[in-house]
Amino acid sequence: DMVTPMSIVIFGATGDLAKKKLYPAVYQLMFGCPGAPLVPQNANVVGYGRSPVALDDFLAKQCVNVKGGQKEKFLKQCSFFSGPYDSPDSYKGLHEHLLKLEGGGKANRLFFFSIPPQIFGDVVKCIHTSAKAPGGGWTRLILEKPFGRDSASFAELDACTSKLFTEDEIFRIDHYLGKEIVLNIQAMRFGNQIFESFWNKEHIRSVQIVFKEDLGTGGRGGYFDQSGIIRDIMQNHLLQVLIWLAMEPPAKYDRKSVAEQKVKVLKAIPPLKMKDTFLGQFGKNTWECSGGKVHQEPGYLDDETVPAGSRCPTYAGVVLEINNARWKGVPFLMRAGKGLDERMAEVRITFKPQSFNSIIPGDSNELVLRIQPDEAVYFKYLNKVPGWDPKRAAPVVMDMSYTKSFPDIYVADAYERMFLNTAKGDGSLFVGSGELTEAWRIFTPLLHEIDAKRPEPVIYPFGARAPAGMDEFAAKYGITMAKSW
Numbered sequence: 001d002m003v004t005p006m007s008i009v010i011f012g013a014t015g016d017l018a019k020k021k022l023y024p025a026v027y028q029l030m031f032g033c034p035g036a037p038l039v040p041q042n043a044n045v046v047g048y049g050r051s052p053v054a055l056d057d058f059l060a061k062q063c064v065n066v067k068g069g070q071k072e073k074f075l076k077q078c079s080f081f082s083g084p085y086d087s088p089d090s091y092k093g094l095h096e097h098l099l100k101l102e103g104g105g106k107a108n109r110l111f112f113f114s115i116p117p118q119i120f121g122d123v124v125k126c127i128h129t130s131a132k133a134p135g136g137g138w139t140r141l142i143l144e145k146p147f148g149r150d151s152a153s154f155a156e157l158d159a160c161t162s163k164l165f166t167e168d169e170i171f172r173i174d175h176y177l178g179k180e181i182v183l184n185i186q187a188m189r190f191g192n193q194i195f196e197s198f199w200n201k202e203h204i205r206s207v208q209i210v211f212k213e214d215l216g217t218g219g220r221g222g223y224f225d226q227s228g229i230i231r232d233i234m235q236n237h238l239l240q241v242l243i244w245l246a247m248e249p250p251a252k253y254d255r256k257s258v259a260e261q262k263v264k265v266l267k268a269i270p271p272l273k274m275k276d277t278f279l280g281q282f283g284k285n286t287w288e289c290s291g292g293k294v295h296q297e298p299g300y301l302d303d304e305t306v307p308a309g310s311r312c313p314t315y316a317g318v319v320l321e322i323n324n325a326r327w328k329g330v331p332f333l334m335r336a337g338k339g340l341d342e343r344m345a346e347v348r349i350t351f352k353p354q355s356f357n358s359i360i361p362g363d364s365n366e367l368v369l370r371i372q373p374d375e376a377v378y379f380k381y382l383n384k385v386p387g388w389d390p391k392r393a394a395p396v397v398m399d400m401s402y403t404k405s406f407p408d409i410y411v412a413d414a415y416e417r418m419f420l421n422t423a424k425g426d427g428s429l430f431v432g433s434g435e436l437t438e439a440w441r442i443f444t445p446l447l448h449e450i451d452a453k454r455p456e457p458v459i460y461p462f463g464a465r466a467p468a469g470m471d472e473f474a475a476k477y478g479i480t481m482a483k484s485w
């Protein structure tokens, strides 16, 4: 709907996410994407924060990552509203502010929650009583993780949102579901007979879902220490990727059918166990750079916002199983870490070796979906090495890199797609409440055990490929942690 006035309200507008992702994404949809604008260019973008700030200062700081020729026009559509998060009066004020911008008639309103979950409940209540869209327009809430920290806290959170808004009005974001390659999983699996017929325990030996970051916690240590890598990356992003890899095809691509299949596959996963878990934490590291200069990278515990002696894992490897007809016996290894040697996310599917070919020794086929950087799909197979020897074969790679195959395609940032789908009312890429109940069921016992027993993580030097012992841990499940190719 490009006609009805629209307001986008960002709670937590002075924060890091708003600056890095939200303002740039909204700009792109209004002015930056090739072709027609995807969201009305006269949409009102309202930042909400606790303390008053001068609009110019706010925009200069929070819109530094907005880049493009129409930035001035965009900034004219932006305003800032300050007030407490829990006072209904403040939302009456917000409502008045929005009415003025919208012209007083029918309007649509999208509220983005980039705020801690402890205050979700208050904000939801206040929007409901004082700031819903006027004139029969829609009101939609985009909620950003963390969705609680275990089963009980999620249930509490969910109860307060579902009392006042319907599931169709709530958009729980997992930005990994907006990434091109993650979306491509469905197209590849269900669009190609060759993949779908091999997509099961008869042919697949193991699946790895990998997230690596070459940064530490850089000032976010306070937040991170409360969650750890399992809550920060695995229970949400990597589990969502796993779901798309493992689920059965939905009857339709609407929110309800997709959610049904997602919940179904999660129900087949037993709770994680400590014995199938590997934990690490990055320590400091020093190395010599060109010119003989010595570079020092602090360890996790050197971050001033991290409590002394914290054993919070910044790295984890977790093996889980799916007890259903398609997957029984196939290990799924998720591994995620900060302070490693590279920024990379990928899915690596290793096929069982060829069993009956005695002429050419079989090497396992592998399919790699590289989520980032440089989106790509690779398939490793055995090929005869050109030359006299007819039995000499070596693994080679079929390589489909996006920049080569789709040179002129605009690859949108995940947050752009998530905003756009919310504006369209398409919830099929968002996380349902039933899924989260299941996701927390799988992770809560392990997380509680880690919180209570505080097992000592393996310390790895900042910039390592993986903590020492992780390769051996993976090998126990028949998994080789190859480097990217």
Ligand code: BG6
Residues within 6 Å of the ligand: 175, 213, 232, 233, 345
């Ligand atoms: C966020 C985590 O959800 O995802 C961060 O809280 C992490 O710790 C980020 O850095 C990674 O996102 P991306 O899109 O850069 O892989």
